[in-house]
Amino acid sequence: xxxxxxxxxxxxxxxxxxxxxxxxxxxxxxxxxxxxxxxxxxxxxxxxxxxxxxxxxxxxxxxxxxxxxxxxxxxxxxxxxxxxxxxxxxxxxxxxxxxxxxxxxxxxxxxxxxxxxxxxxxxxxxxxxxxxxxxxxxxxxxxxxxxxxxxxxxxxxxxxxxxxxxxxxxxxxxxxxxxxxxxxxxxxxxxxxxxxxxxxxxxxxxxxxxxxxxxxxxxxxxxxxxxxxxxxxxxxxxxxxxxxxxxxxxxxxxxxxxxxxxxxxxxxxxxxxxxxxxxxxxxxxxxxxxxxxxxxxxxxxxxxxxxxxxxxxxxxxxxxxxxxxxxxxxxxxxxxxxxxxxxxxxxxxxxxxxxxxxxxxxxxxxxxxxxxxxxxxxxxxxxxxxxxxxxxxxxxxxxxxxxxxxxxxxxxxxxxxxxxxxxxxxxxxxxxxxxxxxxxxxx
Numbered sequence: 001x002x003x004x005x006x007x008x009x010x011x012x013x014x015x016x017x018x019x020x021x022x023x024x025x026x027x028x029x030x031x032x033x034x035x036x037x038x039x040x041x042x043x044x045x046x047x048x049x050x051x052x053x054x055x056x057x058x059x060x061x062x063x064x065x066x067x068x069x070x071x072x073x074x075x076x077x078x079x080x081x082x083x084x085x086x087x088x089x090x091x092x093x094x095x096x097x098x099x100x101x102x103x104x105x106x107x108x109x110x111x112x113x114x115x116x117x118x119x120x121x122x123x124x125x126x127x128x129x130x131x132x133x134x135x136x137x138x139x140x141x142x143x144x145x146x147x148x149x150x151x152x153x154x155x156x157x158x159x160x161x162x163x164x165x166x167x168x169x170x171x172x173x174x175x176x177x178x179x180x181x182x183x184x185x186x187x188x189x190x191x192x193x194x195x196x197x198x199x200x201x202x203x204x205x206x207x208x209x210x211x212x213x214x215x216x217x218x219x220x221x222x223x224x225x226x227x228x229x230x231x232x233x234x235x236x237x238x239x240x241x242x243x244x245x246x247x248x249x250x251x252x253x254x255x256x257x258x259x260x261x262x263x264x265x266x267x268x269x270x271x272x273x274x275x276x277x278x279x280x281x282x283x284x285x286x287x288x289x290x291x292x293x294x295x296x297x298x299x300x301x302x303x304x305x306x307x308x309x310x311x312x313x314x315x316x317x318x319x320x321x322x323x324x325x326x327x328x329x330x331x332x333x334x335x336x337x338x339x340x341x342x343x344x345x346x347x348x349x350x351x352x353x354x355x356x357x358x359x360x361x362x363x364x365x366x367x368x369x370x371x372x373x374x375x376x377x378x379x380x381x382x383x384x385x386x387x388x389x390x391x392x393x394x395x396x397x398x399x400x401x402x403x404x405x406x407x408x409x410x411x412x413x414x415x416x417x418x419x420x421x422x423x424x425x426x427x428x429x430x431x432x433x434x435x436x437x438x439x440x441x442x443x
Contacts, residue, residue: 020209020367020368020369020370020395021206021207021209021367021368022337022365022366022367022368023065023066023156023206023365023366023367023368024062024063024064024065024066024363024364024365024366025064025065025066025067025213025269025271025327025329025363025364025366026059026062026064026066026067026068026271026327026361026362026363026364027067027068027070027215027271027272027273027325027326027327027361027362027363028055028058028059028067028068028069028070028325028357028359028360028361028362029069029070029071029217029273029318029324029325029357029358029359030055030069030070030071030072030356030357030359031051031071031356031357031358031359032051032052032055032069032071032072032073032084033071033072033073033147033148033149034073034147035143036130036144037073037075037129037144037145037146037147038075039073040072040073040075040080041073041075041079041080041083044080044083044084044087044088045083045087046087047083047087047088047091049088051356052084052088053088053093054353054354054355054356055088055356055357056084056088056089056091056093057093057094057096057350057353058342058350058353058354058356058361059089059099059361060089060092060093060096060097060098060099061096061342061349061350062342062361062363063097063099064099064361064363065154065155065156066152066153066154066155066156066204066213066269067101067152067153067154068150068151068152068213068215068271068272069150069151069152069153070148070150070217070272070273070325070359071148071149071217071273071357072084072106072149072150072151073146073147073148073149074106074107074108074109074145074146074147074149074150074151075146076108076146078104078106081104081106081151081153082104085101085104085153089101089153096349100155101153101154101155102154102155103153103154103155103156103157103158103204104151104152104153104154104158105151105152105154105158105160105163105200105202106149106150106151106152107150107165107167107198107200108145108146108149108167108198109140109142109145109146109147109148109149109150109167109197109198110138110139110140110167110193110195110196110197110198111135111138111139111140111141111142111145111146111147111148111149111196111197112129112134112135112138112140112141112142112143112144112145112146112147112148113138113139113140113142113145114127114134114137114138114139115137115138115139115188115191115192116191117137117185117187117188117191118137118188119136119137119138119184119188119192120133120136120137121183122136125137129143129144129145130143130144131143135147139192139193139196140193140195140196140197140219141196141219141223148197148217149197150197150198150200150215150216150217150272152200152202152213152215154204154213156204156205156206157204157205158202158203158204158205159203159204159205159210162203163200163201163202163203164200164201164255164256164257164259165198165199165200165201165255165256166194166195166198166199166200166240166253166255166256167193167195167197167198167199167256168193168256169193169194169195169199169240169253169254169255169256170190170191170192170193170194171189171192171193171194171233171236172189172190172192173194173252173254174194174236174239174240174243174252175252177194177236178232178235178236178284178285179192179229179232179236180227180228180229180232183227183229194233194236194237194240195216195237195240196217196218196219196233196237197216197217198216199214199215199216199237199240199241200213200214200215200216201213201214201244201255201263202214202215206368208374208395209267209333209368209370209371209374210265210267211267211268211269211333211368212263212265212267212268212269213268213269213271214241214244214263214268214269214270214271215270215271215272216237216240216241216272216274217272217273217274217275218233218234218237218238218272218273218274218275218276219233219234219237219275220234220275221234221235221275221276221281221282221283221284221287222282228284231282231283231284231287232284234274234275234276234283234284234287235283235284235285235287235290238274238276238287238288238290238291239287239290240253241270241291242290242291242294243262244262244263245262245263245268245294245296245297246262246294246296247262249262250262250263265371266296266330266332266333266371267330267332267333267334267368267371268329268330268333269327269328269329269330269364269366270291270297270326270327270328270329271326271327271328272325272326273324273325273359274287274288274291274324274325274326275324276288276324277322277323277324278292278323279323280321280322281322288326291326291328292328295331296330296331296332297328297329297330297331298328298329298330298331298334298336299328300336301336301338301339301364302315302323303315303317303327303338303339303340303341303362303363303364304340304341305340305341305343305360306340306341306342306343306344306348307343307344307345307346307348307351308345308346309343315341316341317341317359317360317362318358318359318360319358319359320358324359325341325359325360325362326362327339327362327363327364329364329366332371333368333369333370333371334366334367334368334369335366335367335369336364336366337364337365337366337367338364338365339362339363339364339365340362340363341360341361341362342360342361342362342363343360370395370398374395375394375395375398376392376393376394376440377392377393377394378391378392378393379391379392380392383431386430386431387428387429387430387431388428388429388430388431389426389427389428390402390425390426390427390428390438390440391424391425391426391427392424392425392440393423393424393425394420394423394424394425396420396423398425400418400425400427400440400441401413401416401440401441402414402416402427402429402438402439402440403438403439403440403441404436404437404438404439405436405437405439406436406437408437411439414429415429416428416429417429427440
């Protein structure tokens, strides 16, 4: 029995890449931000709203599994999202395949939420919804509450109990923030929120694996003065996700329910209209590079326009000639299969529907690979009649291999018999005559 205990303490687990489920993750700024509160929901009621039909057809053409909608007006009863799904997405548009997303999420936005302060420094506090000056004095620009909102749709279950939102986080709580010096009064700074809409961490369950869908829509770095308040806010909104991924930087983060800290999982996808191009535009201090160069983010593949393009515009995602929209997966937990900016031209399907928005859908195709905690769970070792048996909960279809070593440098494969039943793996082999190190690998 002493030898069995030594085997247990010497057991090492590693988990190289394993092919798995393939998913398509997309973001689309739909420009479904209308003029008045409730107008979007009302316009979607009959299923005939032409702009929504064009948006839905483009989504049906790319067939995403997980989708973020930016600039989709929020209403407290989520009637706009329900109607858009039931009457547009889940109904064939122009012969395209209907798309059913059983799992959907939306939540309040800072856009159009009154601050009670003169945030644009024009000498007046505007508390009457419906005009630009009201929007300028709101926590996030919007002529009414909920304008320019967000929504997430998924073909896989959303763990709604574990969603984290950062709508209320104060800008001043971010250490080293780039708030413009001298622009805001002290009481305004104490109330000012960082997110112009909100930041959501949405856990999505795909079989026995989970990804965190990190979505946002930072303010455009324009429509301000020499203080560059919007450019600076855009920078720090993007930085929020960079800090969320970094153990050394996320201690200040506290979500809307008071839970502190950043992301502990290694599998995530960052998505949204970030309003920041790495090479052009008015971004403050190359804001998007905080994500593109983050050590946990896989930015190795830049989606290119479908249809015709040129060297200068092939990465653009919007008609204003910038790369604004992103789908950025984590390095861990995926094989990145590539993606595209859906921008059909000529007579290609969908080319005559692009007028729905000044943005284009962007998607990435990802193959899930198990994280160590998913690949091998509940490990047990037993010894009977000089036969060692390892049992663990694993991934169906995997090809686990047992290896041993005396020095942790050279590893030899053991001849084992693997079996899988009821979610449980079992591997048996003759006991070792001396203390050895064991590991389980996925070749």
